[in-house]
Amino acid sequence: MKLSTFxxxxxxxxxxxxxxYAEGADIFVIGGKPDDPFWSIVKRGAExxxxxxxxxxxxxxxxxxxxxxxxxxDAAELIRQAIDQGADGVIGPNWVPEAMDPAFQAVxxxxxxxxxxxxxxxxxxxxxxxxxxxxxxxxxxxxxxxEWLGNxxxxxxxxxxxxxxxxxxxxxxxxxxxxxxxTGHTATTLPLPAxxxxxxxxxxxxxxxxxxxxxxxxxxxxxANLDAVGIVQGIQQAGKAGQVQICGINFDEAILTNIKxxxxxxxxxxxxxxxxxxxxxxxxxxxxxxxxxxxxEILTGPGVVDASNIDATMLGAGKxxx
Amino acid sequence: MSPDAPRTxxxxxxxxxxxxxxxxxxxxxxxxxxAFFASLGGKVFLGAPGWSAFLTMAAEVGxxxxxxxxxxxxxxxxxxxxxxxxxxxxxxxxxxGHYDLPTWYGVLAGLAVGxxxxxxxxxxxxxxxxxxxxxTIGTMFGTMGLTLGLTVLIAGSxxxxxxxxxxxxxxxxxxxxFMFRVTIFWWLGFALVIYYLLHVAxxxxxxxxxxxxxxxxxxxxxxxxxxxxxxxxxxxxxAAFVGVSQVLTFGSAQVAAGQAFIFNSIMCVVIxxxxxxxxxxxVVGIVLGxxxxxxxxxxxxxxxxxxxxxxxIIGALLLIAVMSNDTFRKLALSYATKK
Numbered sequence: 204m205k206l207s208t209f210x211x212x213x214x215x216x217x218x219x220x221x222x223x224y225a226e227g228a229d230i231f232v233i234g235g236k237p238d239d240p241f242w243s244i245v246k247r248g249a250e251x252x253x254x255x256x257x258x259x260x261x262x263x264x265x266x267x268x269x270x271x272x273x274x275x276x277d278a279a280e281l282i283r284q285a286i287d288q289g290a291d292g293v294i295g296p297n298w299v300p301e302a303m304d305p306a307f308q309a310v311x312x313x314x315x316x317x318x319x320x321x322x323x324x325x326x327x328x329x330x331x332x333x334x335x336x337x338x339x340x341x342x343x344x345x346x347x348x349x350e351w352l353g354n355x356x357x358x359x360x361x362x363x364x365x366x367x368x369x370x371x372x373x374x375x376x377x378x379x380x381x382x383x384x385x386t387g388h389t390a391t392t393l394p395l396p397a398x399x400x401x402x403x404x405x406x407x408x409x410x411x412x413x414x415x416x417x418x419x420x421x422x423x424x425x426x427a428n429l430d431a432v433g434i435v436q437g438i439q440q441a442g443k444a445g446q447v448q449i450c451g452i453n454f455d456e457a458i459l460t461n462i463k464x465x466x467x468x469x470x471x472x473x474x475x476x477x478x479x480x481x482x483x484x485x486x487x488x489x490x491x492x493x494x495x496x497x498x499x500e501i502l503t504g505p506g507v508v509d510a511s512n513i514d515a516t517m518l519g520a521g522k523x524x525x
Numbered sequence: 526m527s528p529d530a531p532r533t534x535x536x537x538x539x540x541x542x543x544x545x546x547x548x549x550x551x552x553x554x555x556x557x558x559x560a561f562f563a564s565l566g567g568k569v570f571l572g573a574p575g576w577s578a579f580l581t582m583a584a585e586v587g588x589x590x591x592x593x594x595x596x597x598x599x600x601x602x603x604x605x606x607x608x609x610x611x612x613x614x615x616x617x618x619x620x621x622g623h624y625d626l627p628t629w630y631g632v633l634a635g636l637a638v639g640x641x642x643x644x645x646x647x648x649x650x651x652x653x654x655x656x657x658x659x660x661t662i663g664t665m666f667g668t669m670g671l672t673l674g675l676t677v678l679i680a681g682s683x684x685x686x687x688x689x690x691x692x693x694x695x696x697x698x699x700x701x702x703f704m705f706r707v708t709i710f711w712w713l714g715f716a717l718v719i720y721y722l723l724h725v726a727x728x729x730x731x732x733x734x735x736x737x738x739x740x741x742x743x744x745x746x747x748x749x750x751x752x753x754x755x756x757x758x759x760x761x762x763x764a765a766f767v768g769v770s771q772v773l774t775f776g777s778a779q780v781a782a783g784q785a786f787i788f789n790s791i792m793c794v795v796i797x798x799x800x801x802x803x804x805x806x807x808v809v810g811i812v813l814g815x816x817x818x819x820x821x822x823x824x825x826x827x828x829x830x831x832x833x834x835x836x837x838i839i840g841a842l843l844l845i846a847v848m849s850n851d852t853f854r855k856l857a858l859s860y861a862t863k864k
């Protein structure tokens with residue numbers, strides 16, 4: 204594995220070196236639809252990094268699918284398109300390994316340096332012979348939430364799982380439990396029945412009932428945006444505002460407002476801007492000057508939004524970087 | 526199943542009559558379920574927190590279950606309510622949040638969306654021979670797609686945020702004593718109006734007649750198209766009302782919400798003793814069925830039972846309720862034929 208990475212890197216160096224004198228690095232970034240709220244933030248990070256790439260005579264091209272109906276195949280097609288257009292470097296998420304691995308393999312086989320970002324993890328980067336992985340890990344996001352609450356007065360935690368069975372939600376909840384345990388506390392999970400799915404009132408009422416029945420719970424973890432808004436009301440209606448803290452995965456305007464007003468303690472963010480920004484920067488430095496980042500697996504999350512950085516976060520949200 | 530079969534208006538003359546009323550089975554179910562969870566949930570469930578929890582939940586699903594119940598009495602289904610809830614919520618949030626217009630514009634726009642989808646449903650059901658189940662599944666997906674597409678197009682995000690004006694929030698989204706959502710009173714209002722429509726006004730007879738025998742109803746001169754369209758507009762309006770009140774309560778609307786209301790509303794109606802084949806049912810039954818459903822849903826969280834098994838209890842309850850309804854209905858009918 205390591206050897207293949209090394210070989211790919213040296214091969215890429217040779218090609219990259221010739222590109223330097225030509226006109227800088229032409230980097231192709233495969234990502235989500237540009238109008239997707241999350242991906243527009245990633246794209247913004249890539250664009251900001253592109254300023255340096257362009258100053259050095261290169262270019263950054265964003266390739267996104269028209270829709271997500273046939274994601275794996277469409278994304279593989281975009282990767283091949285990048286090779287055909289003479290990419291000096293390729294950045295892509297490994298969303299659907301079965302469909303996309305052969306295309307990524309073609310990138311490496313052509314001697315083009317590759318960075319995997321957003322999805323796939325370091326494991327995919329190693330398997331494919333990519334330079335690095337830039338992204339977040341769901342489980343660690345849960346751990347961050349658990350540790351934040353555990354370090355800020357939470358002693359008995361509860362993870363609200365409104366989608367029992369979904370792998371990423373299970374990861375969040377298991378991570379949260381580990382985070383609480385790391386700080387010397389405990390946590391349980393509250394799975395909601397299918398009759399509550401997508402019904403914020405049902406989530407609020409379920410959490411309220413559970414809090415009243417288990418008065419020792421003082422730290423709640425939300426795994427979806429609308430759940431967090433519902434849980435804030437559930438806590439209020441249980442008469443426990445100020446006694447029970449809530450932290451959640453991801454955020455939107457409603458959640459930022461709640462953090463600003465102190466109704467929600469924190470939100471865990473995978474920081475998509477960093478994914479676009481660092482993936483492009485790492486690849487550009489590598490192609491142009493043979494630079495490398497010895498740290499493998501660049502984690503862009505978990506980032507924590509709480510009272511200490513809420514104003515900067517809101518400013519960033521207004522500018523499309525958060 | 527003649528059109529005038531189990532009409533259930535008028536005061537009960539005696540205990541015997543009461544027991545033979547079709548809602549009686551539902552009432553027993555409500556009491557049994559309440560007693561069951563009261564014995565497990567203790568003081569908290571018996572007190573205001575317990576009552577407000579299941580009443581708040583019952584109010585939302587109940588507002589939708591009432592007109593869905595009318596449709597089922599008339600022999601039709603409405604699956605699209607699950608898509609109308611988020612469509613109305615997002616319309617309201619887009620108008621009053623994204624475009625920053627007064628809250629009432631958003632509320633009216635949201636309700637108008639519900640009426641419009643209801644009209645389309647009613648028009649298609651009354652003009653074609655396609656079963657209403659299929660038509661409303663179609664309009665459900667159509668509405669979901671439009672909601673997602675337009676929201677992303679306009680707001681660039683799948684969730685929209687709004688700050689409701691205090692008067693609107695007070696009327697539709699506030700909680701009394703931090704517990705009892707005002708929707709509970711709206712539910713009561715909906716129940717009274719629909720009780721009048723179904724059991725007092727002549728229009729109600731038409732609804733029963735539609736579910737009993739559509740052809741006879743047409744031959745009897747009932748304007749079945751107008752009644753069908755009216756019924757669907759009512760259910761669209763009710764679903765939109767719940768969507769709008771949710772967005773005013775929580776200040777945030779998400780495209781992926783509302784699915785649960787489809788099965789939940791049908792469950793409430795069936796627990797309430799409405800025949801799936803149409804032609805029989807009552808408003809009191811639907812209200813009691815909604816209460817039973819909500820007590821079970823909330824009771825699980827008060828009871829200390831493992832929430833992992835919550836759905837089993839909900840499913841078992843539905844089956845038991847329908848079986849006991851059938852028993853009481855047979856009792857009522859056999860008594861009537863003996864006379």
